[in-house]
Amino acid sequence: MQFSLLSYNIRKGKGYRKSTPSIKDIADYLQQTHCDILFCQEITESTTDHGSESQCCNIAHILQMNHHYGPNAYHRQGNHGNAIFSKFETEYHCNLNISTSALEYRGILYAVVKMPNTKRLHLFNVHLGLTPGQRQKQMNLLLTYINKVVPHDEPLIIAGDFNDFDGKVEKLITENKNLKNAMHALPEKNRKTWPSYKPKFQLDHVFYHNLTLKEVKVFENDAPGESLSDHLPIYSVFLL
Numbered sequence: 001m002q003f004s005l006l007s008y009n010i011r012k013g014k015g016y017r018k019s020t021p022s023i024k025d026i027a028d029y030l031q032q033t034h035c036d037i038l039f040c041q042e043i044t045e046s047t048t049d050h051g052s053e054s055q056c057c058n059i060a061h062i063l064q065m066n067h068h069y070g071p072n073a074y075h076r077q078g079n080h081g082n083a084i085f086s087k088f089e090t091e092y093h094c095n096l097n098i099s100t101s102a103l104e105y106r107g108i109l110y111a112v113v114k115m116p117n118t119k120r121l122h123l124f125n126v127h128l129g130l131t132p133g134q135r136q137k138q139m140n141l142l143l144t145y146i147n148k149v150v151p152h153d154e155p156l157i158i159a160g161d162f163n164d165f166d167g168k169v170e171k172l173i174t175e176n177k178n179l180k181n182a183m184h185a186l187p188e189k190n191r192k193t194w195p196s197y198k199p200k201f202q203l204d205h206v207f208y209h210n211l212t213l214k215e216v217k218v219f220e221n222d223a224p225g226e227s228l229s230d231h232l233p234i235y236s237v238f239l240l
Helices: 023-033 055-063 132-149 168-174
Strands: 002-009 037-044 066-075 078-086 089-097 107-114 120-127 156-161 204-209 212-218 234-239
Touching: 002 023, 002 156, 002 204, 023 055, 037 055, 037 120, 037 156, 055 066, 055 078, 066 089, 078 089, 078 107, 078 120, 089 132, 120 132, 132 168, 156 234, 168 204, 204 234
Parallel strands: 002 037, 120 156
Antiparallel strands: 002 234, 037 078, 066 078, 066 107, 089 107, 107 120, 156 204, 212 234
16 A cells, blocks of 8 residues: 655744744645655644644644654743654554753654554654764664564654754664665755755655655745745655
8 A cells, every 4th residue: 555654843833934833834734745644843732832722733633633742842831842643543652762861852752553454554753862972872772662662574664853964863774774765765955854945954854664665755845925844844655
């Protein structure tokens, strides 16, 4: 069976220039992609910066998807973190603690979904730290967890915002012969995802195992007069 996945750091719905949160605009944009699975980073669950509504619930309602959320940061307005939205039934989910500092909590949202062909698909929604040392430790924690928990013959996807300014995370994962880099199907000039108005860095990635990649592309996401986020989303299609 074929399915699509979109990974997108939405910057808490503030737009590139810290505009008023536009979750409705983002949800409407996401709806147009017709994705089956959606990874969001920097999304709020309990509150928004300007109200008490859940961004997760709003997007899930508009897209008519199941969703799970894992907080990464707590602040006066509430909290924000990662969310997985899916049209498929969820068998299991948890938020993995990959924090390497008491000053900054980091989590990876893990979910196992049951696909219509009865196969299980393992999903890891990632938002790594800002320093190279943090990112390397966090990826080593994730890869160790995957080796312990995910059966080698089952499909998986690792995607999200890796903050990979120096490319070392990509190199670390690429050295793992069991994981393929979806972005390598694109010319290097078309892989950049940040900043959205003039991309210079590939901070976001999609890695996969035991799947066939059919398509991958970085979407341009300019709303009228202003970008929806400081990141560009990555859209991919797989055959299971």
